[in-house]
Amino acid sequence: DFRVSLPNAGKDELGELSMAIMELATDLETMKTERNEFLASISHELSTPLTYMIGYLKVAMRNELTDEERMEYLKIIAEESNRMKELVKDLMELAKMDELSFTVEKTYFSAQRFAKELYRLVQPSFELKNINLTILCEKDFQLFADPLRLEQILLNLLDNALKYSEANTDVTMTVYEEGANAVLQVSDEGIGIPHDEIDRIFDKLYRVEKSRSRTSGGSGLGLAIVKELVEAHDGVIYVESRVGTGSTFIVKL
Numbered sequence: 001d002f003r004v005s006l007p008n009a010g011k012d013e014l015g016e017l018s019m020a021i022m023e024l025a026t027d028l029e030t031m032k033t034e035r036n037e038f039l040a041s042i043s044h045e046l047s048t049p050l051t052y053m054i055g056y057l058k059v060a061m062r063n064e065l066t067d068e069e070r071m072e073y074l075k076i077i078a079e080e081s082n083r084m085k086e087l088v089k090d091l092m093e094l095a096k097m098d099e100l101s102f103t104v105e106k107t108y109f110s111a112q113r114f115a116k117e118l119y120r121l122v123q124p125s126f127e128l129k130n131i132n133l134t135i136l137c138e139k140d141f142q143l144f145a146d147p148l149r150l151e152q153i154l155l156n157l158l159d160n161a162l163k164y165s166e167a168n169t170d171v172t173m174t175v176y177e178e179g180a181n182a183v184l185q186v187s188d189e190g191i192g193i194p195h196d197e198i199d200r201i202f203d204k205l206y207r208v209e210k211s212r213s214r215t216s217g218g219s220g221l222g223l224a225i226v227k228e229l230v231e232a233h234d235g236v237i238y239v240e241s242r243v244g245t246g247s248t249f250i251v252k253l
């Protein structure tokens, strides 16, 4: 508790001053919250690729693998580590800027190749949990997006499909062109999302109550980040889901 004495200040000036200080305090509080939320997003984004890399390491440690197979897995782990390095580099750039938002650098790249690489990356984690993953991209076309960000989007969606599904179910990712749009969708046969909660799952830190006890470590940030990244591409994301039947997340760019 301290007092400031301003010799020439009248009642009005003091009132204004204390108002200004209170506004400043509110601003600082908001900045602190934004910063904390941003830090939480970063941690989440770094842990998603790590989850897949740990899956790969577990598979690579199996005894029955040939040297060649093991080498293939190690190569993928190295590639993904590089991608994480890129991500960290981006985040450092972001930290230097005032604006705490994601940047998007769009380029053209093959949808089929993107789908194939994604499959290679996530398949081992699905195999470990005995979930049958299919990635379909029947007709090749050019995607116009930021490849790293698009990978982040789909890793998050696939990670959720994996987290909220039981063994011996199917997860399917489909990539196709629809008019001028690219559509990427991830379907699972997992626990589903209650109808009245669907609107809220894209909110920061929101988690469906029931899923909380089922799985460990979810932060409720993944879908908020996904939505931000999709919107940074001027795209839309929505979900169709039914409890006990499964969910389909649809991204349109």
Ligand code: ADP
Pocket: 160, 161, 163, 164, 188, 190, 191, 192, 193, 201, 206, 207, 208, 209, 211, 217, 218, 219, 220, 221, 222, 223, 224, 247
């Ligand atoms: P979390 O880290 O909790 O998975 P998300 O933001 O990714 O955070 O998801 C928010 C909530 O939406 C989850 O807690 C879960 O209840 C629900 N959810 C997301 N994806 C699925 C899915 N594929 N199946 C069922 N529920 C899901």
